[in-house]
Amino acid sequence: MVPQELLLFCLTLTQEGLKDFIEDYLKEDYEVLSTEYGIIAKNKHVKALPLTLVAHLDTINDHDDKILYREDIEVDDSIISVKHGVNKVLGADCRAGVALALQFSKDADPLNKPHLVFPLDEEIGCKGAKGLVSEYSNDLESVVNTLAVIELDRMNGNDYATYQYENVSSHPIIQKLESLGYEEKRGSSTDIVQFDSLINSLKDTAVFNLSIGYKDQHSPDEILDLEQYEQAYNTLMDLNK
DSSP: OOOSHHHHHHHTSOHHHHHHHHHHHHTTTEEEEEETTEEEEEETTOOSOOEEEEOOOOOHHHHTTOOOOGGGEEEETTEEEEOTTOOSOOOHHHHHHHHHHHHHHHHSOGGGOOEEEEESOGGGTSHHHHHHHHHOHHHHHHHHSSSEEEEOOOBSSSEEEESSOOOOTTSHHHHHHHHTTOEEEEOSOOGGGGGGGGOOOTTTOEEEEEOOSEESTTSTTOEEEHHHHHHHHHHHHHHTO
Protein backbone atom coordinates (compact mmCIF):
# COMPACT_ATOMS: atom_id res chain seq x y z
CA MET A 1 0.00 0.00 0.00
CA VAL A 2 1.32 3.45 -0.93
CA PRO A 3 1.62 5.50 2.29
CA GLN A 4 -1.12 8.11 2.68
CA GLU A 5 0.80 10.57 4.89
CA LEU A 6 2.58 12.37 2.05
CA LEU A 7 -0.62 12.55 0.01
CA LEU A 8 -2.65 14.03 2.87
CA PHE A 9 0.11 16.53 3.61
CA CYS A 10 0.28 17.68 -0.02
CA LEU A 11 -3.49 18.19 -0.10
CA THR A 12 -3.29 20.77 2.70
CA LEU A 13 -0.59 23.10 1.35
CA THR A 14 -0.88 26.19 -0.81
CA GLN A 15 0.97 25.86 -4.11
CA GLU A 16 3.75 28.15 -2.84
CA GLY A 17 4.02 26.14 0.37
CA LEU A 18 4.14 22.95 -1.65
CA LYS A 19 6.84 24.42 -3.89
CA ASP A 20 8.99 25.22 -0.83
CA PHE A 21 8.44 21.72 0.56
CA ILE A 22 9.46 20.06 -2.72
CA GLU A 23 12.68 22.07 -2.95
CA ASP A 24 13.77 20.65 0.41
CA TYR A 25 12.36 17.15 -0.20
CA LEU A 26 14.35 16.61 -3.40
CA LYS A 27 17.66 18.30 -2.62
CA GLU A 28 19.56 15.12 -1.72
CA ASP A 29 19.05 13.27 -5.02
CA TYR A 30 18.19 16.03 -7.46
CA GLU A 31 19.56 19.16 -9.05
CA VAL A 32 16.60 21.40 -8.24
CA LEU A 33 15.91 24.53 -10.24
CA SER A 34 13.19 26.51 -8.47
CA THR A 35 11.75 29.34 -10.54
CA GLU A 36 8.84 31.76 -10.52
CA TYR A 37 7.06 29.33 -12.87
CA GLY A 38 7.65 26.08 -11.03
CA ILE A 39 10.34 23.47 -10.41
CA ILE A 40 12.57 21.48 -12.75
CA ALA A 41 14.35 18.65 -10.92
CA LYS A 42 17.03 16.56 -12.62
CA ASN A 43 18.19 13.26 -11.14
CA LYS A 44 21.83 13.69 -10.15
CA HIS A 45 22.66 10.00 -10.44
CA VAL A 46 20.78 8.76 -13.51
CA LYS A 47 22.67 6.21 -15.62
CA ALA A 48 19.98 5.18 -18.13
CA LEU A 49 17.30 7.00 -20.10
CA PRO A 50 14.73 7.74 -17.37
CA LEU A 51 11.07 8.65 -17.21
CA THR A 52 10.04 12.26 -16.67
CA LEU A 53 7.05 12.89 -14.40
CA VAL A 54 5.03 16.11 -14.50
CA ALA A 55 2.38 17.36 -12.06
CA HIS A 56 1.08 20.88 -11.52
CA LEU A 57 1.24 22.43 -8.07
CA ASP A 58 -1.98 24.44 -8.00
CA THR A 59 -5.56 23.45 -7.30
CA ILE A 60 -8.79 25.38 -7.70
CA ASN A 61 -8.53 26.23 -3.99
CA ASP A 62 -5.39 28.29 -4.66
CA HIS A 63 -7.26 30.52 -7.10
CA ASP A 64 -10.34 30.82 -4.87
CA ASP A 65 -8.15 31.86 -1.89
CA LYS A 66 -9.19 28.78 0.07
CA ILE A 67 -6.96 26.50 2.14
CA LEU A 68 -7.84 22.86 2.74
CA TYR A 69 -7.11 21.70 6.29
CA ARG A 70 -6.60 18.13 7.49
CA GLU A 71 -9.85 18.30 9.44
CA ASP A 72 -11.71 19.07 6.17
CA ILE A 73 -10.66 15.71 4.72
CA GLU A 74 -12.44 12.39 5.16
CA VAL A 75 -10.79 9.02 4.50
CA ASP A 76 -13.41 6.28 4.15
CA ASP A 77 -11.98 2.88 3.22
CA SER A 78 -10.56 3.44 -0.26
CA ILE A 79 -12.03 6.91 -0.91
CA ILE A 80 -10.69 10.33 0.10
CA SER A 81 -13.03 13.30 -0.10
CA VAL A 82 -13.86 16.53 1.69
CA LYS A 83 -16.36 16.27 4.51
CA HIS A 84 -20.00 17.09 3.84
CA GLY A 85 -20.63 20.83 3.97
CA VAL A 86 -17.01 21.86 3.31
CA ASN A 87 -17.18 24.30 0.42
CA LYS A 88 -13.73 23.51 -0.98
CA VAL A 89 -12.37 21.09 -3.52
CA LEU A 90 -10.24 18.13 -2.45
CA GLY A 91 -7.52 19.15 -4.89
CA ALA A 92 -6.53 15.61 -5.87
CA ASP A 93 -6.29 17.29 -9.27
CA CYS A 94 -3.35 17.54 -9.08
CA ARG A 95 -2.02 17.11 -5.55
CA ALA A 96 -2.44 13.37 -5.94
CA GLY A 97 -0.13 13.60 -8.94
CA VAL A 98 2.43 15.62 -7.00
CA ALA A 99 2.40 13.18 -4.08
CA LEU A 100 2.63 10.23 -6.46
CA ALA A 101 5.66 11.73 -8.22
CA LEU A 102 7.37 12.48 -4.91
CA GLN A 103 6.67 9.03 -3.47
CA PHE A 104 7.88 7.36 -6.66
CA SER A 105 11.04 9.49 -6.70
CA LYS A 106 11.75 8.39 -3.13
CA ASP A 107 11.15 4.67 -3.76
CA ALA A 108 12.79 4.23 -7.18
CA ASP A 109 16.32 2.91 -7.54
CA PRO A 110 18.80 5.81 -7.18
CA LEU A 111 20.21 5.22 -10.66
CA ASN A 112 16.75 5.09 -12.22
CA LYS A 113 14.84 7.87 -10.51
CA PRO A 114 12.71 10.02 -12.82
CA HIS A 115 13.30 13.62 -13.73
CA LEU A 116 10.51 15.82 -12.36
CA VAL A 117 8.70 18.96 -13.50
CA PHE A 118 6.22 20.77 -11.24
CA PRO A 119 4.66 23.80 -12.97
CA LEU A 120 2.61 26.43 -11.18
CA ASP A 121 -0.80 27.74 -12.26
CA GLU A 122 -1.99 25.02 -14.64
CA GLU A 123 -5.61 25.68 -13.67
CA ILE A 124 -5.49 29.23 -15.06
CA GLY A 125 -4.11 28.53 -18.52
CA CYS A 126 -0.95 26.47 -17.96
CA LYS A 127 0.88 29.68 -17.09
CA GLY A 128 3.70 27.94 -15.25
CA ALA A 129 4.44 25.48 -18.05
CA LYS A 130 4.39 28.29 -20.62
CA GLY A 131 6.78 30.32 -18.47
CA LEU A 132 9.18 27.40 -18.08
CA VAL A 133 9.24 26.92 -21.87
CA SER A 134 9.74 30.64 -22.49
CA GLU A 135 12.33 31.45 -19.83
CA TYR A 136 14.01 28.12 -18.96
CA SER A 137 13.88 26.21 -22.24
CA ASN A 138 17.41 24.79 -22.03
CA ASP A 139 16.84 23.43 -18.52
CA LEU A 140 13.46 22.01 -19.47
CA GLU A 141 14.70 20.51 -22.73
CA SER A 142 17.32 18.53 -20.81
CA VAL A 143 14.62 16.67 -18.86
CA VAL A 144 11.87 16.12 -21.46
CA ASN A 145 13.85 14.18 -24.07
CA THR A 146 13.61 10.95 -22.11
CA LEU A 147 11.95 7.56 -22.48
CA ALA A 148 8.56 9.07 -21.62
CA VAL A 149 7.08 12.34 -20.38
CA ILE A 150 4.15 11.40 -18.18
CA GLU A 151 1.84 13.96 -16.63
CA LEU A 152 0.18 12.52 -13.54
CA ASP A 153 -3.05 14.40 -14.10
CA ARG A 154 -5.99 12.41 -15.40
CA MET A 155 -9.29 11.24 -13.94
CA ASN A 156 -10.33 7.59 -13.62
CA GLY A 157 -8.02 4.61 -13.36
CA ASN A 158 -7.31 3.16 -16.79
CA ASP A 159 -6.77 6.03 -19.23
CA TYR A 160 -3.73 7.41 -20.89
CA ALA A 161 -4.59 10.68 -22.56
CA THR A 162 -2.87 12.07 -25.63
CA TYR A 163 -3.21 15.58 -26.92
CA GLN A 164 -1.63 16.80 -30.15
CA TYR A 165 0.95 14.07 -29.67
CA GLU A 166 0.60 11.00 -31.87
CA ASN A 167 2.56 8.46 -29.88
CA VAL A 168 4.22 5.72 -31.88
CA SER A 169 2.26 2.53 -31.16
CA SER A 170 5.46 0.48 -31.24
CA HIS A 171 7.02 2.54 -28.44
CA PRO A 172 7.75 0.11 -25.57
CA ILE A 173 6.07 2.37 -22.99
CA ILE A 174 2.85 2.55 -25.02
CA GLN A 175 2.90 -1.20 -25.61
CA LYS A 176 3.39 -1.87 -21.91
CA LEU A 177 0.60 0.54 -20.95
CA GLU A 178 -1.84 -1.18 -23.24
CA SER A 179 -0.76 -4.61 -22.01
CA LEU A 180 -1.70 -3.40 -18.51
CA GLY A 181 -5.23 -2.57 -19.70
CA TYR A 182 -4.95 1.17 -20.29
CA GLU A 183 -7.02 2.72 -23.08
CA GLU A 184 -6.04 5.76 -25.11
CA LYS A 185 -8.22 8.87 -24.76
CA ARG A 186 -7.94 12.31 -26.31
CA GLY A 187 -7.42 15.33 -24.07
CA SER A 188 -7.81 19.06 -24.66
CA SER A 189 -5.32 21.06 -22.59
CA THR A 190 -2.53 20.17 -20.19
CA ASP A 191 0.96 21.29 -19.21
CA ILE A 192 2.82 18.82 -21.42
CA VAL A 193 1.18 20.30 -24.53
CA GLN A 194 3.34 23.38 -23.90
CA PHE A 195 6.53 21.28 -24.18
CA ASP A 196 5.91 20.40 -27.82
CA SER A 197 8.72 22.52 -29.28
CA LEU A 198 11.29 20.98 -26.91
CA ILE A 199 10.62 17.28 -27.52
CA ASN A 200 12.81 16.04 -30.34
CA SER A 201 11.16 12.79 -31.41
CA LEU A 202 7.98 10.91 -30.54
CA LYS A 203 9.71 7.80 -31.83
CA ASP A 204 11.98 8.04 -28.80
CA THR A 205 9.77 9.80 -26.24
CA ALA A 206 6.21 8.76 -25.37
CA VAL A 207 4.09 11.71 -24.13
CA PHE A 208 0.76 11.33 -22.30
CA ASN A 209 -1.27 11.99 -19.16
CA LEU A 210 -1.90 9.02 -16.87
CA SER A 211 -5.02 8.31 -14.81
CA ILE A 212 -4.37 8.64 -11.08
CA GLY A 213 -7.83 7.97 -9.63
CA TYR A 214 -9.54 11.31 -9.06
CA LYS A 215 -13.12 12.01 -10.17
CA ASP A 216 -15.47 15.04 -10.22
CA GLN A 217 -12.52 17.42 -10.11
CA HIS A 218 -13.03 21.16 -9.62
CA SER A 219 -16.06 20.61 -7.37
CA PRO A 220 -16.74 19.85 -3.67
CA ASP A 221 -17.80 16.37 -4.87
CA GLU A 222 -14.27 15.53 -5.95
CA ILE A 223 -12.94 12.20 -4.68
CA LEU A 224 -9.74 10.21 -4.92
CA ASP A 225 -10.03 6.46 -5.32
CA LEU A 226 -7.06 5.09 -3.38
CA GLU A 227 -7.12 1.75 -5.19
CA GLN A 228 -6.75 3.53 -8.54
CA TYR A 229 -4.11 5.83 -7.03
CA GLU A 230 -2.14 2.77 -5.95
CA GLN A 231 -2.63 1.24 -9.39
CA ALA A 232 -1.03 4.33 -10.94
CA TYR A 233 1.94 3.95 -8.59
CA ASN A 234 2.35 0.28 -9.54
CA THR A 235 2.05 1.18 -13.22
CA LEU A 236 4.91 3.67 -12.88
CA MET A 237 7.01 0.98 -11.24
CA ASP A 238 6.27 -1.35 -14.15
CA LEU A 239 7.11 1.32 -16.72
CA ASN A 240 10.37 2.11 -14.94
CA LYS A 241 11.78 -1.43 -15.13
